[in-house]
Amino acid sequence: MSKERTRDRLLYLLKTRGQQTTSTLARKLSLTPMAVRLHLQQLEDEGLLESSNEPQRIGRPRQAWSLTAAGHKRFPEGYGDLAVDLILEAKRQFGSTAVDSLLASRMKKQTATYRQHMPAADAPLVKRLRALAKLRSEDGYMVEITQHSDGSFSLIENHCPVCAAAMICIGLCSTELQMFEELLGRDVSIERLEHVLNDDRRCTYRISQHQPSA
Secondary structure, three states: OOOOHHHHHHHHHHHOOOEHHHHHHHHHHHHHHHHHHHHHHHHHHOOOOOEEEEOOOOOOOOEEEEEEEHHHHOOOOOOOHHHHHHHHHHHHHHHHHHHHHHHHHHHHHHHHHHHHHOOOOOOOOHHHHHHHHHHHHHOOOEEEEOOOOOEEEEEOOOOOOOHHHHOOHHHHHHHHHHHHHHOOOOOEEEEEEEEEHHHHOOOOEEEEEEOOOO
16 A cells, blocks of 8 residues: 555544544554554644544553644635635625525525435435435535434534535535435434534434334
8 A cells, every 4th residue: 555545544534533543543454553653643743633642441541643624624625715705705795694595595406406316205214315425425525324223323424525614604504404304305303413613523413214103
């Protein structure tokens, strides 16, 4: 594995899995801890990673690694600066109501585009979720789906390509939630558990299917 590919995989693992120890990263990459540590230290020197001590019940604390703000920026943000400038200028010239109207129009258009690639409304929920995850990942959100023992699911967005714009326009996030509700159907409930704008590492949604009435 080349040096650049190893670095890219390390950054990807820390982006999608959060804080990790050297030994865990080495195991996932099938490399020695010493080899991985050299890459990690180089990425730390470049300001892309930071380390902290992870306490253990027995023995010395283990060193754990996570992305810095600069590390997160290595993943594309979809013309973030341009989007921010346009939103701020639209607010200045036309007011917040006009911006809300634009966001609603954008959501309807994106929903219609996604709907063309979604299965039927009565398809199994897991099939609908996988289709939505594929569409969102193609748009840069690095989505994964996990199923829980109670039958509910988590839809996890490991990256937000519009984060910079969302920071100054909360409406982007509310229209996203509304779009999920429309695409997944009336037989599901959606709750946002983690939110990047609340300083969480990612956005996570808990999705449950309503049980039919007896």
